[in-house]
Amino acid sequence: MAQINPFRSRKTLVGLLVRLTVLPILLAACFSGPKEKSSAAEKSAAEKGTVMDAFRLSQLTVPHNAAYNNILDDFNKDDLQNIDRALTIFSNNRADSLSRDSMLITFNEYMTSVMHEYYDKRLIGNRELGEHFRNKEDQSEAQKMIASLASHGISLNYRDGDFYLEPDISFVYSHLFRVLTASSRDYLQTKINISKGYIPESNQSLSPPDSLAHQIIVWEDFMIRNPKYLLKDEIQSQYVDVLSAYLSGSEQLPLYDSNTKILDPKFHSSYLKYMEEYPNRESTRIVRKYYDLLASKGFKYSEELDAFLSEVNFNPSQNQQ
Numbered sequence: 001m002a003q004i005n006p007f008r009s010r011k012t013l014v015g016l017l018v019r020l021t022v023l024p025i026l027l028a029a030c031f032s033g034p035k036e037k038s039s040a041a042e043k044s045a046a047e048k049g050t051v052m053d054a055f056r057l058s059q060l061t062v063p064h065n066a067a068y069n070n071i072l073d074d075f076n077k078d079d080l081q082n083i084d085r086a087l088t089i090f091s092n093n094r095a096d097s098l099s100r101d102s103m104l105i106t107f108n109e110y111m112t113s114v115m116h117e118y119y120d121k122r123l124i125g126n127r128e129l130g131e132h133f134r135n136k137e138d139q140s141e142a143q144k145m146i147a148s149l150a151s152h153g154i155s156l157n158y159r160d161g162d163f164y165l166e167p168d169i170s171f172v173y174s175h176l177f178r179v180l181t182a183s184s185r186d187y188l189q190t191k192i193n194i195s196k197g198y199i200p201e202s203n204q205s206l207s208p209p210d211s212l213a214h215q216i217i218v219w220e221d222f223m224i225r226n227p228k229y230l231l232k233d234e235i236q237s238q239y240v241d242v243l244s245a246y247l248s249g250s251e252q253l254p255l256y257d258s259n260t261k262i263l264d265p266k267f268h269s270s271y272l273k274y275m276e277e278y279p280n281r282e283s284t285r286i287v288r289k290y291y292d293l294l295a296s297k298g299f300k301y302s303e304e305l306d307a308f309l310s311e312v313n314f315n316p317s318q319n320q321q
Contacts, residue, residue, distance in 0.1 A: 057085060061092045065102035068093065072110045077117040080152040086110055087153075087175045097181045101230040104176070104184050108167070115154060115165040123163040133158040169195065183226045187235070190222050208253050209270035212246040216283050240314040243283060246270075247290050248309055261301040263294060286312055 062068045071089060075082040086107055095103060123129065132141040142158070149156045153171035157164045173180075173188045180188070194215050206214055219239040223232065249255030255267055271291045278284045293308055 057088055058092065060089055061094050062089060062103075063093075064095045064099040065106055068095075068103050069106045072106060075110070077110075077114050078121070080114065080118070080149070080154075083111055083114055083152045083154075087172070090176055091179055093179060098230070100179065100181050101184055104180065105230065107172075111153070111167055111172075115167070118149075118154075119163065119165055123165075126163075129163075130158070130161065133163075183229045186222060186226060187229065187231060190218050194218060207266050207270065209246065209264075209267045210273070212242055212253075213270055213274050215242045216246060217278065217281075220281065220283055236315065243286070243314050244309070247287070256301045263299040268299065286314070 062071065068089065072086055075086065090103055090107055093100065093103060129141075129145070132139075132145075135142075146156050149165070150168065150171075153168045153175075155166045155168050157166070169188055169191050173185070173192060177185060216239065219235060219242065222229075223235060223239065226232070229235070245253070247255075249264075249267070254264065256263060271287055271294075274287050275284055275291065289312075290305075290308060293305060297305065
């Protein structure tokens with residue numbers, strides 16, 4: 001979910017003090033780093049202070065992405081609760097549409113940096129934690145950590161001896177829905193639909209090649225609906241990657257049988273269905289040319305097929321209907 005923010009401004013915090021007079025209180029009281037052990041009375045006072053800080057936080061508004069970016073720059077990336085605070089500040093913004101789209105990028109970058117920090121300090125090389133996840137008889141500790149991260153919008157998976165952290169897009173979407181622009185809502189909803197691995201309208205499960213085909217269609221549709229969206233370059237890149245994988249396969253999803261070098265029947269069937277269901281798309285023009293070349297080779301691998309893929313322009317036409 002990490003992205004490059006072309007609107008990332010480097011205004012200093014001092015420049016924000018006139019507009020955000022409450023910020024020094026918040027930064028001093030709410031977002032400070034770990035403290036030494038204190039007495040019970042001090043802890044009670046601190047808890048009361050946290051309640052007040054949470055209230056002040058709920059009242060804080062930012063006028064544009066530069067202000068939001070500077071606040072997140074001062075957030076401690078070791079504290080998962082700062083993800084929730086970042087969402088709260090986003091929810092109370094008074095920014096225009098362009099700046100709100102930029103703020104989503106800024107939030108994504110911050111959340112990604114928090115996940116990297118958590119992985120580096122808590123997960124990588126943690127053999128004891130790995131044992132908890134490998135223990136099929138007692139998953140209590142593993143589930144406790146999964147639930148803890150999920151409460152901050154982070155999905156934790158353990159496979160092949162390693163931990164994987166991903167942002168829960170549905171979590172972000174539900175928290176920011178009210179303040180997102182229509183294009184950003186469309187963007188997040190599209191990513192949510194893709195992650196489900198089936199077509200929401202029909203609840204139809206998809207074969208691996210058809211899943212790639214579905215991603216091509218939804219990203220192509222998104223770019224047609226939102227031609228000037230701030231993340232259009234990243235989405236274009238995702239679209240190209242998926243279309244390339246659909247036509248060339250991958251290590252996990254090979255296009256040809258390893259022994260006969262004949263096209264996998266699932267891909268063959270998927271190409272035919274794609275051309276039939278989406279006859280007038282730009283992507284279909286590419287798929288059809290590739291299919292015709294495959295047919296001329298008896299649907300068997302040829303270096304000429306690689307040459308075609310190296311020369312094809314995967315960029316979708318901007319004048320599709």
